[in-house]
Amino acid sequence: MSEVSEVRRNTQTPEAKRERPLLRLLMLALPERQLLITALILLLIATVCDVAGPLLIRYYIDDHLVKGDFWSAQVALMLSTYIVCLVVAALCSYQQAIRLNDVALNVIQRLRERVYARALRLPTRYYDDTPTGTMISRITNDTEFVKELFVHVVGAWVQNGFRVVGAFVGMALLDVHIMLLCLAFLPLVLLIMVVYRRLSTPIYQKARALLSDINSNLSESLQGVRIVQLFGQQKEFIQRFTRLTNEHFRVRHRNLKLDAALLRPLVDLLHSMALTALVFYFGQRSFVESVEVGIIYAFISYLGRFIEPINEITQRLSVMQQASVAGERVFRLLDSSEAPEFDGSKTPPNHRIEFRNLGFRYQDQGPDVIRSLSLEIPPGSFTGIVGHTGSGKSTLMSLLLRFYTPQRGEILWGGMRLSEISHIDLRTRIGLVPQDAFLFPGTVYDNITIGRLAGELGARTKPEVQALLAQYGLSAAFAALPQGLDTELSERGANISSGQRQLVALVRALVREPEILILDEATASVDSETERLVQRALLGLRGKMTLIAIAHRISTITEADQIVVLHHGELIEKGTHTELLAAHGVYNTLYKMQRQELLIATQATTPPAPSET
Ligand SMILES: Nc1ncnc2c1ncn2[C@@H]1O[C@H](COP(=O)(O)OP(=O)(O)OP(=O)(O)O)[C@@H](O)[C@H]1O
Numbered sequence: 001m002s003e004v005s006e007v008r009r010n011t012q013t014p015e016a017k018r019e020r021p022l023l024r025l026l027m028l029a030l031p032e033r034q035l036l037i038t039a040l041i042l043l044l045i046a047t048v049c050d051v052a053g054p055l056l057i058r059y060y061i062d063d064h065l066v067k068g069d070f071w072s073a074q075v076a077l078m079l080s081t082y083i084v085c086l087v088v089a090a091l092c093s094y095q096q097a098i099r100l101n102d103v104a105l106n107v108i109q110r111l112r113e114r115v116y117a118r119a120l121r122l123p124t125r126y127y128d129d130t131p132t133g134t135m136i137s138r139i140t141n142d143t144e145f146v147k148e149l150f151v152h153v154v155g156a157w158v159q160n161g162f163r164v165v166g167a168f169v170g171m172a173l174l175d176v177h178i179m180l181l182c183l184a185f186l187p188l189v190l191l192i193m194v195v196y197r198r199l200s201t202p203i204y205q206k207a208r209a210l211l212s213d214i215n216s217n218l219s220e221s222l223q224g225v226r227i228v229q230l231f232g233q234q235k236e237f238i239q240r241f242t243r244l245t246n247e248h249f250r251v252r253h254r255n256l257k258l259d260a261a262l263l264r265p266l267v268d269l270l271h272s273m274a275l276t277a278l279v280f281y282f283g284q285r286s287f288v289e290s291v292e293v294g295i296i297y298a299f300i301s302y303l304g305r306f307i308e309p310i311n312e313i314t315q316r317l318s319v320m321q322q323a324s325v326a327g328e329r330v331f332r333l334l335d336s337s338e339a340p341e342f343d344g345s346k347t348p349p350n351h352r353i354e355f356r357n358l359g360f361r362y363q364d365q366g367p368d369v370i371r372s373l374s375l376e377i378p379p380g381s382f383t384g385i386v387g388h389t390g391s392g393k394s395t396l397m398s399l400l401l402r403f404y405t406p407q408r409g410e411i412l413w414g415g416m417r418l419s420e421i422s423h424i425d426l427r428t429r430i431g432l433v434p435q436d437a438f439l440f441p442g443t444v445y446d447n448i449t450i451g452r453l454a455g456e457l458g459a460r461t462k463p464e465v466q467a468l469l470a471q472y473g474l475s476a477a478f479a480a481l482p483q484g485l486d487t488e489l490s491e492r493g494a495n496i497s498s499g500q501r502q503l504v505a506l507v508r509a510l511v512r513e514p515e516i517l518i519l520d521e522a523t524a525s526v527d528s529e530t531e532r533l534v535q536r537a538l539l540g541l542r543g544k545m546t547l548i549a550i551a552h553r554i555s556t557i558t559e560a561d562q563i564v565v566l567h568h569g570e571l572i573e574k575g576t577h578t579e580l581l582a583a584h585g586v587y588n589t590l591y592k593m594q595r596q597e598l599l600i601a602t603q604a605t606t607p608p609a610p611s612e613t
């Protein structure tokens with residue numbers, strides 16, 4: 001589902017729910033209390049020094065300058081206090097800015113780590129309908145906006161909040177009536193803020209979602225760039241991309257219009273109104289009593305000091321809104337439930353696997369993919385699974401690995417329900433050679449040991465890996481790689497052949513000495529000679545570990561202790577190769593078909609005998 005359609009459903013979020021992300025974001029700074037408190041104290045000092053300036057000048061003008069007193073001890077003291085205030089204000093501002101930035105950077109780093117850790121622990125199901133681009137967008141772009149909140153909003157708001165209060169205190173010290181007059185403008189500012197928040201939230205939500213869709217689109221098309229080029233789909237993909245970026249532009253434009261209309265102009269209007277009111281007030285007063293120049297200067301100066309921070313506060317509303325919307329998206333990810341971590345204490349007494357009356361579908365409304373399937377796999381046995389494409393073979397193995405939870409029936413391991421066994425135990429005891437071998441960038445050796453350090457399960461030194469390859473008769477196949485085990489792999493191992501990728505994935509599973517080894521079409525891409533090697537190696541493992549091999553090519557599993565045939569998620573036949581052939585069912589038909597295909601293929605590749613003329 002695209003993010004935009006998801007947002008459309010969520011736009012009617014109640015106000016209370018919308019407020020929470022901001023609060024939660026601010027709470028993230030709690031562990032940084034010490035830094036925050038120091039920053040706030042520095043800010044307070046800076047503000048006090050800042051506010052003292054106009055007061056000092058007002059006294060200098062009215063009490064000294066007007067009376068022609070330019071140079072006296074008092075004036076010198078005032079001047080030096082004024083300079084000290086300026087210097088202290090600048091120093092404290094600088095120090096507090098550094099601290100607030102540190103808070104922001106720490107918060108963002110922790111948040112990113114949390115989001116990434118959560119993303120890696122999310123149930124496999126989550127990724128079935130969330131594109132990778134969306135996830136990347138949340139971990140990078142959205143968290144970046146949260147940083148903006150701390151760097152550009154929190155500091156500025158606190159500072160400007162202090163300044164506004166300081167300006168009002170300064171005004172109150174000069175004239176309470178005028179201070180009250182200026183205070184009357186504050187509710188207006190609050191009103192602007194509320195209106196802005198209401199109007200901008202849905203726009204920002206849509207903009208973030210569109211950006212996320214743009215990212216998904218990018219990552220999809222770049223990952224599949226070969227297919228895009230092969231099918232000449234560049235134009236279509238570019239058009240789709242342009243459509244999304246155009247819409248993103250339109251939404252951002254609407255937003256900028258809203259910013260331009262509501263933020264600066266309204267505050268400027270407020271400033272002019274306050275200034276007019278002030279001039280009017282002093283004008284009226286001058287009819288009755290004499291008004292000192294210093295006090296007018298001080299008030300005009302305070303007015304600026306009150307309007308400017310308010311202006312800054314409203315200007316940052318837009319960043320705050322974006323952070324709030326981004327925060328909402330990050331929290332949605334953080335709040336989604338993790339893959340269940342099971343009790344963890346139990347270890348199965350043996351490795352008998354039993355599927356009992358299993359039923360499973362990927363989506364609640366989707367079709368049944370596994371239907372009332374019951375099967376026993378004795379420890380140390382070799383089980384072959386065959387069946388048409390889409391019959392549910394890989395799904396059955398995903399259920400055994402707990403990538404998904406079945407809706408009906410259960411899976412027992414050593415008589416224990418799968419849910420009673422620790423998650424880590426479960427995954428480390430089962431080795432899987434998946435249908436599409438995924439390799440990471442790094443050397444072949446790194447991929448085989450998958451970054452494990454000495455002492456950890458599966459950690460193997462290079463000579464140990466070499467010995468293992470020799471044991472399985474795979475040394476020659478690995479020596480054929482450009483630099484053997486040291487061959488550097490590119491993304492997804494794109495620089496070696498599919499068959500070589502499958503071999504790496506096979507050795508990666510074997511190295512960990514699993515108790516159950518699942519091979520999902522593990523030799524589909526290797527040549528028949530390598531396949532025979534692998535087959536021989538596997539037969540050597542017989543009895544040492546439970547083997548489950550899914551195969552389209554029946555020749556791979558004819559030696560199995562039991563072969564099961566899946567058809568539309570149902571187990572329809574079970575027995576040894578000979579038993580199943582004798583049963584003259586689906587297996588028999590499949591076998592005959594494959595033999596025939598093989599025969600035709602052999603005839604086609606055998607060169608015709610030279611004619612005897
Ligand atoms: N992540 C998924 N979300 C929804 N449906 C899925 C998902 N994975 C597989 N399916 C569906 O479940 C059914 C069984 O798929 P599965 O991958 O188990 O088949 P298979 O027997 O392994 O096929 P193949 O031999 O082609 O590998 C298919 O109809 C498929 O469309």
Ligand SMILES: [Mg+2]
Nearest residue numbers: 393394395435
């Ligand atoms: Mg499959």
